[in-house]
Amino acid sequence: MTTAPWRDPALPVAARVDDLLSRMTLEEKTAQLYGVWVGAATDGDGVAPLQREMTADYDWDELITLGLGQLTRSFGTAPVAPALGARALARAQRRITAAGRFGIPAIAHEECLAGFTAWQATAYPVPLAWGAAFDPPLVEELGRRIGQDLRSVGVHQGLAPVLDVVRDPRWGRVEETIGEDPYLVGTIGTAYVRGLESAGIVATLKHFAGYASSAGARNLAPVRAGVREFADITLPPFEMALREGGARSVMAAYNDTDGVPASADPRLLTDLLRTDWEFEGTVVADYFGIGFLQTLHRVAGTEAEAAHLALAAGIDVELPTLKCYGRPLVAAVAEGTVPEALIDRAARRVLRQKCELGLLDEDWEPPREGPVDLDSAENRALARRLAEESVVLLDNPDGVLPLPPDTRIAVVGPRAADALAMLGCYSFPSHVLTHHPEVDPGISIPTVLESLRSELPDAKVTFAEGCDVSDPDTSGFEEAVARAAEADVCVAVLGDRAGLFGRGTSGEGCDVTDLALPGVQADLLDTLLTTGVPVVLVLLTGRPYALGRWQGRLGAVVQAFFPGEEGGPAVAGVLSGRVNPSGRLPVSVPRVPGGQPWTYLQPPLGLAGEVSNLDPTPLYPFGHGRSYTDFVWEPVSPEAAEIATDGSHDVTVTVRNAGERAGAEVVQLYLHDPVASVTRPDVRLIGYQRVELAPGESRRVTFRFHADLSAFTDRDGARVVEPGALELRVAASSAEVRATVRLRLTGPVRRPGPDRVLRCGTTVE
Incomplete structure (x- = not known):
């Protein structure tokens, strides 16, 4: 095997993976499609509910002779000293490579929602605090530092960030989200992805898609979002994090939307994700999500049927541990009820990712043993800065x-x-x-x-x-x-x-x-x-x-x-x-x-109105926040303009610190569409810039608005830019408008393509 083409790093990744797949048995290919959660409790009182019911029995020594796709949370399951955990993970990887015919390590994944979820690791502010900071570069540094810590102990994949947009704050997982606006969620989440990926860690976008729109704000509840809410609120952060952040993995959500579970939806996981967005990474199941197709959604009668639905939809890896993608799937393929081509498709994606991570190389070695500090002074300084800004x-x-x-x-x-x-x-x-x-x-x-x-x-x-x-x-x-x-x-x-x-x-x-x-x-x-x-x-x-x-x-x-x-x-x-x-x-x-x-x-x-006695106006609006200094906003220029439906326009505002101490202002840009072919949010965020100012200092902020940022989903389900009047509102919050620029879009209705502009360009002088 050491001289086989798949071991040759000089060959293209696709050629290496094709050669390896051609040599593998059905059982060996399938083994790449599941993880194992070593040490997780199976008595029903573990980290996650239903662990006992959703975990198949297995013999570790026998199991790894076929290879293994993933190792689940070696650090995040029980308290283990980081250096000891790194040695244990390296030892497990050596056993896996020694036992299998091909000597391929597993991908080790961990949670990293607000820091590496491990004992003695830095506990950073939660993502909702990232959103409050309005500081993408700082969040990118956060992702980079967390990624470096993960990489230092042999972890390859991080299950973060959460890109769900808050739709009902009664939902328990609001703390894991970045906020209630898709532009804020997308820009901050993308920054975190860039940081994590720059450290060599596979970022996993959660939860794809619709999870936070659950009925009654209940966890793992049905979603009844309409086509436009799904397209214009739920999906944009994921698209941005894939296109601009380079995320290499996506986690399928637990929920169903209009009766179709995300884990069994090929329109979502294949047509949209793979065809429209050209995603080439891996799709992983949320924990026990494939088994839930049988037990909670009841769209499958057996574990094999659940596996078939998930594979056909586009889920490549069953997490956290084997259940449906193990023996039931192998038996179904042998019986002819599941096409082996689905196994090959998923295994090819998994092996391609392993190849990109260097796990197919002959000289692969786990990180060298040595002291490990997951809560360094640098980490704590970053945690302090982000906390202060939030x-x-x-x-x-x-x-x-x-x-x-x-x-x-x-x-x-x-x-x-x-x-x-x-x-x-x-x-x-x-x-x-x-x-x-x-x-x-x-x-x-x-x-x-x-x-x-x-x-x-x-x-x-x-x-x-x-x-x-x-x-x-x-x-x-x-x-x-x-x-x-x-x-x-x-x-x-x-x-x-x-x-x-x-x-x-x-x-x-x-x-x-x-x-x-x-x-x-x-x-x-x-x-x-x-x-x-x-x-x-x-x-x-x-x-x-x-x-x-x-x-x-x-x-x-x-x-x-x-x-x-x-x-x-x-x-x-x-x-x-x-x-x-x-x-x-x-x-x-x-x-x-x-x-x-x-x-x-x-x-x-x-909004509030005379047709109801209930006034939903918030006490403090989105984007609101006070300071110990005073900021003066100079007039915006220009005040009005006309651009084509594929054009752009610059909006400039000067902000001065009129107080006696240094401070930071967050300049926000909102879009108001007076008339559209479907109802639109009264205002929505399309740009922002955090500006640090010394006493008496002024800075000029310029937003480059592109007409694509006014796009929405029309009655036919197509994304369009419509001609007509628009207002750009420069504001200190969604309700504190400082100036308005009136635009008129001219020309035909336009359908922006997959290269549409996703964010305002911003410069500070």
Whole structure:
């Protein structure tokens, strides 16, 4: 085998893969199409539900004689020291290569949603915080650094980013998303993909497609999105991340849309993804997703039928462990009920990716043993910077913030002294260590209380928990009120506890009926306000919560979306004034807990009006955020123009820092289409630029708008650019318009092709 053409790196990848496939038996080809989750619990109480029912029995030593496609979460299943985990993974790979006829290693994959989900690895802010930062270059650096850590221990593939667009914030996985706008999700997600791929890691786009549009905001629920919502809201982030980011893998979603499960939809996974978008990478199943075609969707009667549906649709790899793509699939091919050509198609894609990763080369070796640091000083510095940029100052009407350095502060609330308040559900401590309570988190996670005491050493800081996150007990209210009454200011730190499948108030499978703060936290806040002491509300959450109940009653409101291991110092820095807040809302903050789902992407009928007594207008709109300095926006030029339906137009605005301290403004560009052949969102984001400014400094921001950015799906299901009037709105948020440029598109209706322009070009001078 060492002299076979498939081992020759000088030959084209396709030629190598074809030669290898021609030498493999049916069983060996099929073995490349599934993963194995070594060490995962099968007692029904593991990381994921249904593990026991969805895992086939196998003998490891016998199984690997056929080869193996994937190794699932060697680091993300149980606490293991990074260096020891790297040695164990290398040892497993050597056993696989020694046992099989061809000596091909498996692709090792891990979760990396908010950092490498491994013990002692940096826990970064969650993706919703990435969206709040509005800083793609910083997120690209985040992806690169996470990718380097993954690569250093022998991992090849990362299951991230999540590109689902928030449609109902009651959904538990909002914390994993980047926001409620497809342009923001696409640009930030693409930056993360570029970073991960630049480190040699295969980025896997999740969840393709429609998962976040579930009915009733329930996890893994049916989706009833229409054609235009699917095409114009759900799909664009995936298209951008594939075309511009170069992602090499896509994960099929759990949901069905209009009765067709994504995992069994060839129009989605083959026609759109492969033919229209020319994707050549691998499609992997979400965990147990192929088996769910039989057990949950009931579109297959047997495991073999589920395997056939998934293969025919275009899923190449069954994850996390073998079930349907194992013995049932081999038997079905032998019986003639499943064409072997489907096996060949999927195996060719898997082997091509392995070839590109160097796993078919004769000289392949796992990473050399040595010390491993997955939480380096550089990592923590990046985590701190991203956390600081993501904190959103929602309100500060009376200038209570920044806090004086020698003031008396009562810190109150269930999130103030809990390190896990900083972390999302896919951080290792929240995701895995709940099953290992005897193990320490493995990383330092300063709390808000600790950080505030360090930040303001001359302040007198007292603390009372007040209540639990979700427990109804109010016995702690009395002490909390006493501490607040003794202070000059009360900092109420409230929010979520991340968890999985009902074990938290936010996270996968932790969906909610409304957007009221969990437990009795709202009552605690009301009680604190009776003291007459100014109350600063700090929210550490995985979703937005309704805050209209306290409008005009709070001294200030600070929002942080699970800001990671450096989130405590970041929040404390904003409270002290060391950090000038620059985060902007990636999701709207509602006024009342009900009246959802609602995002800012509404057509006229979805806005407030006289036809209903219910006003869905958010308390704080998408893109909103305050600063400790003042920015002055100079007039936009030009004010009006006429361009063709395939033309472009530059919009320029000058922003000046008129305050006395450095700060960052986020200049946003929105599109308003007054008249179209189908209803359109009243406004939608089409460009943005974060601008750092010293006191008195001015910068000129130019957006290059292309007519393609006005495209939408018409009544016939085609993407079109229609002639007519448009408005470009330069704004500080979706509701804070600073200037309007009126355009007129001229010429015929145009159908942009696969090379359509996906984003505004932006320059800063």
